Amino acid sequence: MKVFRKMLPWMIGLLAATVLFAGLMAVCGLRYENSDDMLFVKGFMGFEGGEPVSFTLYTHTFLAWILYALSKAFSLIPWFSVFQVGLLWLSAAVIVKCLIQLGGGKSAIAGAAFLGVFAAFACARLSYTTTAAMAGAASAVQLMTLGRQEKRSWGLLLAVLLLMAAYSLRQMTVLPLLAYCLLVLCFEGTKCFTARHSLRPAIVSVIVLLGVLAVFAGVREMEITARGQRDTLTWQKSRIELFDYTSFESNIQPALEADSGLTDKQVALVQQWHFWDTALDADAFQTMTKAYAGEEKDGVFKKLADFLSASPRYVCAIALLVLLAAWIFLCDEKPRWASLAAVLALLGGFVMILYLCWRGRVLFRGLDTVFFPCAAVLLGLAVQCRPKGRKWAAVALCMAMALVVGADGYLTLDQLREKPDWVSQQREAELEAFALKNADKLIVRTPNLLRDTRLLPNVSGGLPVNTAIWGDWYCRMPGWRQQVAKYGLNPDEIGLADWTNDVMVFAADANGVPQVLLDGVSEAVGHAVTAQEIGTEGTLTFYQLK
Numbered sequence: 001m002k003v004f005r006k007m008l009p010w011m012i013g014l015l016a017a018t019v020l021f022a023g024l025m026a027v028c029g030l031r032y033e034n035s036d037d038m039l040f041v042k043g044f045m046g047f048e049g050g051e052p053v054s055f056t057l058y059t060h061t062f063l064a065w066i067l068y069a070l071s072k073a074f075s076l077i078p079w080f081s082v083f084q085v086g087l088l089w090l091s092a093a094v095i096v097k098c099l100i101q102l103g104g105g106k107s108a109i110a111g112a113a114f115l116g117v118f119a120a121f122a123c124a125r126l127s128y129t130t131t132a133a134m135a136g137a138a139s140a141v142q143l144m145t146l147g148r149q150e151k152r153s154w155g156l157l158l159a160v161l162l163l164m165a166a167y168s169l170r171q172m173t174v175l176p177l178l179a180y181c182l183l184v185l186c187f188e189g190t191k192c193f194t195a196r197h198s199l200r201p202a203i204v205s206v207i208v209l210l211g212v213l214a215v216f217a218g219v220r221e222m223e224i225t226a227r228g229q230r231d232t233l234t235w236q237k238s239r240i241e242l243f244d245y246t247s248f249e250s251n252i253q254p255a256l257e258a259d260s261g262l263t264d265k266q267v268a269l270v271q272q273w274h275f276w277d278t279a280l281d282a283d284a285f286q287t288m289t290k291a292y293a294g295e296e297k298d299g300v301f302k303k304l305a306d307f308l309s310a311s312p313r314y315v316c317a318i319a320l321l322v323l324l325a326a327w328i329f330l331c332d333e334k335p336r337w338a339s340l341a342a343v344l345a346l347l348g349g350f351v352m353i354l355y356l357c358w359r360g361r362v363l364f365r366g367l368d369t370v371f372f373p374c375a376a377v378l379l380g381l382a383v384q385c386r387p388k389g390r391k392w393a394a395v396a397l398c399m400a401m402a403l404v405v406g407a408d409g410y411l412t413l414d415q416l417r418e419k420p421d422w423v424s425q426q427r428e429a430e431l432e433a434f435a436l437k438n439a440d441k442l443i444v445r446t447p448n449l450l451r452d453t454r455l456l457p458n459v460s461g462g463l464p465v466n467t468a469i470w471g472d473w474y475c476r477m478p479g480w481r482q483q484v485a486k487y488g489l490n491p492d493e494i495g496l497a498d499w500t501n502d503v504m505v506f507a508a509d510a511n512g513v514p515q516v517l518l519d520g521v522s523e524a525v526g527h528a529v530t531a532q533e534i535g536t537e538g539t540l541t542f543y544q545l546k
Helices: 002-027 036-045 061-072 081-104 107-123 128-144 152-169 172-193 200-227 230-244 255-256 264-271 280-291 301-309 310-332 335-359 364-382 391-418 423-437 479-487 496-500 516-525
Strands: 442-445 466-470 503-506 532-536 540-545
Touching: 002 081, 002 310, 002 391, 036 061, 036 081, 036 128, 036 301, 061 081, 081 107, 081 128, 081 364, 107 128, 107 391, 128 172, 128 364, 152 172, 152 200, 152 503, 172 200, 172 335, 172 364, 200 230, 230 280, 230 310, 255 264, 255 442, 264 479, 264 516, 301 310, 301 335, 301 496, 310 335, 310 364, 310 391, 335 364, 423 442, 423 466, 423 540, 442 540, 466 479, 496 503, 496 516, 516 540
Parallel strands: 442 466, 442 503
Antiparallel strands: 503 540, 532 540
C-alpha cells in the first residue's frame, strides 16, 4: 500500500497526459504549428542529400548525436518528432504528478487546468520552442517537490534532465526557464528560516543545475570550434538581425542605399530570402542592418497590446496567472515567502515579456517560454496554500479561475480547429513525387512555397533527398553543404549563375518563376535568361533557367 501511494501521483500524471493527447488527436489531430520544425525532421531523416545530419543551428550536440545515431540505426523514422511528442507527454505527466505531490489529490484539478490552458495548444500544434518551454516548466515544478521525496537525488536528476532537454532543443529558451528554476530553489531555501530545514539541499541543487548547464554550454562551444562552424553561425546571426529585428522585408529602400557591396537585384532577392549566393556574407548583412538603426518602431506596450488583441487566449492566460497570485496572497501565512515568490514570478515574467516586445519579436512561442514556467511555479505555490479565513474571497477566486479556464478552453479549441493544413498532405506529396522521379536534379523552391507541418512525413515511396529551399536558417549549415556538393555545386562559391546549371530545377505554384530571380540570374550571367517548363506534378510546375 505504501508503494502504491508513492506511485499514485505518477500514475495519475501519466494517465492525465495520455488522456490529453488522446483527446487532442480525436478532436484536432497533432501537427507542427509552422514549418521550422520540419527542417529539423527532414535533416535528421536524411532528406538533405541522403545522410542524416549531426549538427544544426539550434539543436545541442548531445541531442543531435542521439537523433543522428537513431536515424542511422533505424532510418525513415522521424526521430525529431518522436522526441518532441515524448518530451511533451513526459512533461505534462511530471507537472500533474508534482502538483499532486505538493497539494494532495485535489491538486489534480490544478494540473488539469494547466494542461487545458497552457499545454493543450502546445501539444496539438508543436513547436520546438514551446516543447522546450513545457520541459522547463516541468523542471521548475519538479524542483518544488525535492523536499517531499525520500531520494532527493533522483528527483533532482529528473529536473536536470528536463531542463537540459529544453536547452538541447533551443538554447535561447533556457534563460527564462533557468530563472524560474532558480526562483524555486530560492523559495525552497527560505524554508530553513521557518522550520528545521537545511539550506544545503537548495545550494547543492543550484550548483548541480548551473554546473550541468555550464558543461552543456562548453561542449556546444567546443563542437562549434572543432567543426569550424563559428563563421557560419556568425553569418546566421547577422541574417537573423536583419530579417527579425528590422523592417527590411517590408521596406527595402535603406538596404538598397547601404554600401553593402551588393547590386540592387541581389538585395531584392535577399528580401525574398534568397541566400544561395556567397556574395551575401556577414558583413553585407550587418551593413544593411545598420541602415535601419534610426528607424522608428512601435513602443513595447503597443506591440504587446497588438499581440494580445490578436491572441485573446493569452489574455485568459495572463488573467489566470494574476488570479493565482491573488490566491497565494490570500492564503499565504507569515512569513510570506510564497507571496514574495509569486510577486517575483509575475514581475520577472512581465519584464521578460517587455524585453521580447522591445527586441521587436512578439511571437506566441516566445511568450510561452515565459508563461509556461511562470504558471507552473504559481500553481505549485498555490496548491500548497490553504485558505484559513475569508472563505467568500476564496470561493470568488475559485469561481473566477474556473471561468477563465473555461473561456481559455473555448478559445484554444476554436483556434485549433480554424487552421486545417491540407498543403502538407497535397503540395508536399506533389513535390516529393516529382523529386523521386527526377533523382538527378536538385529541386529548389522559395520559402513562400514551404508549408510542411507533418509530424510523420510519408516516405513509403522512397526518401526524396533532392529537395531544397533557396534560403532559410538551415542554409550554409553542414547538411545543406553536403546536399549541394552531392549535385556537383560548390557550396563555397555558389552564386546566381548556378541557376543555369542543368542540375537546378525551380519548383513553382501558379505564380510561376519570380521575375526578381530571372533579373538576378540575367545580371549574373550577362544575358537574358528565361524559364523553361520541364514538367508538372499536381498543382506544381517545374522549370529550368536557360
